Amino acid sequence: MDEQRLNHLMRQVAQNLDRAAFAELFDILAPRVKASLMKAGLDSATADDVLQDAMISVWTKAGLFDPARGGVFSWVFTIARNARIDRARRAKPLAPLDLMDWEPADEADTSEEQMVKASETEILRQALLTIAPEQKEIIELAFVQELTQAEIASRLGLPLGTVKSRMRLAYAHLKKFLEQKS
Amino acid sequence: MSVSHHLDDATLLSHAAGTLPRTLALVVDAHLEMCPHCRAALKAANAIGGALLSDLSPAPVSSSLKDAVMGRIGSATIHRLPRAQAARQGGVPLALQRVLRLDSLDDIPWRKSAPGVHIHKLPKEAGEAGFFGLLKIAPGAAMPEHGHGGSELTLILQGAYHDELGHFGEGDIADHDESVDHTPVAEGEQPCICLVATQAPTRFRSWPARVMQKFIGI
Numbered sequence: 288m289d290e291q292r293l294n295h296l297m298r299q300v301a302q303n304l305d306r307a308a309f310a311e312l313f314d315i316l317a318p319r320v321k322a323s324l325m326k327a328g329l330d331s332a333t334a335d336d337v338l339q340d341a342m343i344s345v346w347t348k349a350g351l352f353d354p355a356r357g358g359v360f361s362w363v364f365t366i367a368r369n370a371r372i373d374r375a376r377r378a379k380p381l382a383p384l385d386l387m388d389w390e391p392a393d394e395a396d397t398s399e400e401q402m403v404k405a406s407e408t409e410i411l412r413q414a415l416l417t418i419a420p421e422q423k424e425i426i427e428l429a430f431v432q433e434l435t436q437a438e439i440a441s442r443l444g445l446p447l448g449t450v451k452s453r454m455r456l457a458y459a460h461l462k463k464f465l466e467q468k469s
Numbered sequence: 470m471s472v473s474h475h476l477d478d479a480t481l482l483s484h485a486a487g488t489l490p491r492t493l494a495l496v497v498d499a500h501l502e503m504c505p506h507c508r509a510a511l512k513a514a515n516a517i518g519g520a521l522l523s524d525l526s527p528a529p530v531s532s533s534l535k536d537a538v539m540g541r542i543g544s545a546t547i548h549r550l551p552r553a554q555a556a557r558q559g560g561v562p563l564a565l566q567r568v569l570r571l572d573s574l575d576d577i578p579w580r581k582s583a584p585g586v587h588i589h590k591l592p593k594e595a596g597e598a599g600f601f602g603l604l605k606i607a608p609g610a611a612m613p614e615h616g617h618g619g620s621e622l623t624l625i626l627q628g629a630y631h632d633e634l635g636h637f638g639e640g641d642i643a644d645h646d647e648s649v650d651h652t653p654v655a656e657g658e659q660p661c662i663c664l665v666a667t668q669a670p671t672r673f674r675s676w677p678a679r680v681m682q683k684f685i686g687i
């Protein structure tokens with residue numbers, strides 16, 4: 288995945304409302320967002336609805352994307368997650384807050400924030416290869432299958448405390464990896 | 470405001486994954502507004518989601534869906550600039566304003582539950598268990614027994630207390646598995662106002678939640 292290219296396309300969309308750039312972004316992002324929605328257990332029609340919402344948000348919110356604060360994939364991940372939650376709540380709208388919507392632009396980078404830069408996606412992909420399998424499993428159940436902690440515990444037949452502690456270990460491991468590599 | 474009690478990493482990851490129950494997620498959002506440290510940590514957690522997303526094998530997307538999106542973006546409203554940072558008027562975080570529908574903690578229609586304890590329940594949706602609401606506890610309110618329970622988040626909006634886990638002041642969030650054994654002490658003159666969400670009707674850990682349980686029997 289060429290993050291520089293992704294950043295370039297995002298900039299074209301944000302600054303010039305460049306439809307060709309958006310079409311190229313669509314071809315890279317939409318099939319992966321679709322895959323994530325299917326893995327989260329949505330049926331195909333609902334997944335398509337959420338996917339449309341998400342991709343339109345990519346267009347309308349492109350100007351809020353800041354590559355200094357994180358990669359395109361982590362931004363799109365949050366867009367798709369929020370689109371999924373919004374759709375599920377349509378009857379009683381309560382959209383999750385979007386940090387990018389209200390965070391002051393001049394907020395000083397903390398050290399933790401500095402590690403989340405444009406190459407984060409690649410670093411984390413590598414880091415995920417090094418994580419203990421039982422931690423990786425829980426991270427995937429949380430982020431990809433979108434199970435709650437309690438659901439993960441019952442799926443794996445583990446105490447809730449074990450699920451939480453594996454999540455903490457996984458996060459600590461990935462964070463350390465990011466700090467070393469950046 | 471100097472926040473010293475933060476979200477548990479497991480809570481943070483579940484929030485990033487979008488799988489926290491709504492009431493807990495709302496308390497987390499309110500804390501995030503008040504806490505640059507947890508905002509930075511959330512970005513790292515979101516990046517994990519991004520890396521997993523980029524690793525997925527692409528699923529087929531129909532050309533008609535792409536055409537529909539390309540058609541709809543022509544008339545979509547562009548978000549140009551970030552909204553100005555939430556004005557936390559009257560001590561009410563934005564996330565809370567959206568369910569409280571009040572601009573000031575002073576305007577909350579408290580209901581007295583016990584001497585020194587006031588409560589204001591927030592609307593729950595069908596199927597949501599546990600407690601979701603605000604508590605106002607006067608300095609010196611009694612200290613109930615401790616307990617263990619399910620997920621529980623308590624965010625301090627005003628005032629302060631301390632127990633053996635430390636000093637909890639404005640912006641601090643109590644998100645811990647441990648039980649609390651020592652008698653907590655309210656600090657200062659003003660009442661302690663907290664936003665509390667619990668997942669199950671069970672025994673609580675933080676002092677305000679336990680006060681609530683003792684007097685309100687939730």
Ligand SMILES: [Zn+2]
Pocket residue numbers: 472474475476500504505506507508
């Ligand atoms: Zn925090």
